[in-house]
Amino acid sequence: MRTLSRLSCPLSLATSPSTKLVHEVEQRNRLKLILPWLEARVQAGSQDAALYNAIAKIYIDSNNNPEAFLKDNNLYEPLQQARYLVKRRQPELWAQVLVSDNLHRRALIDQIVATALPESTDPDDVSVTVKAFLTADLPIELIELLEKIIIEPSFV
Numbered sequence: 001m002r003t004l005s006r007l008s009c010p011l012s013l014a015t016s017p018s019t020k021l022v023h024e025v026e027q028r029n030r031l032k033l034i035l036p037w038l039e040a041r042v043q044a045g046s047q048d049a050a051l052y053n054a055i056a057k058i059y060i061d062s063n064n065n066p067e068a069f070l071k072d073n074n075l076y077e078p079l080q081q082a083r084y085l086v087k088r089r090q091p092e093l094w095a096q097v098l099v100s101d102n103l104h105r106r107a108l109i110d111q112i113v114a115t116a117l118p119e120s121t122d123p124d125d126v127s128v129t130v131k132a133f134l135t136a137d138l139p140i141e142l143i144e145l146l147e148k149i150i151i152e153p154s155f156v
Contacts (some may be wrong), residue, residue: 019050031058052076057084066096070104078104082111086125094132109141113148 018041025034035058041051052075059066060081070076085093085108097108117129126149133142 016048016050018048022050022054047075049075049077053080056081060093060096063096067099067102070102078107079111079115082108082116086112086116086120086129089124089128091132095135098132098136098138113145118152
């Protein structure tokens with residue numbers, strides 16, 4: 001684990017070591033490599049949101065029972081998951097999190113519409129997100145999203 005302590009990160013000093021590690025590993029698309037370490041921290045009782053956010057991303061990406069994780073854990077941040085989904089642009093991931101029985105779906109949609117998509121600078125992010133809402137049969141939420149796109153002057 002000596003290598004982990006050598007990682008440098010342009011994040012604020014106020015962030016936790018877990019946050020810095022997760023950020024660096026995620027930038028390299030190697031999040032799965034630290035899954036055992038993340039799970040060990042959670043088993044040890046950590047309530048660091050960065051750990052839960054990273055585990056949620058891994059479980060969603062690998063389709064490792066993400067519904068159960070998202071339902072049973074409320075320590076991950078919907079905003080982080082929303083940003084992740086928008087950035088990844090994978091219809092399969094969208095399909096997994098937009099299922100009707102996902103208890104956190106509304107919070108996730110709110111974060112997508114209010115923050116994650118408006119922060120994006122890539123039109124493909126909008127396109128994939130709109131298609132995901134259509135596929136998930138979310139007409140009211142799609143209208144919210146489209147209203148935001150039309151009304152927000154700085155939108156992509």
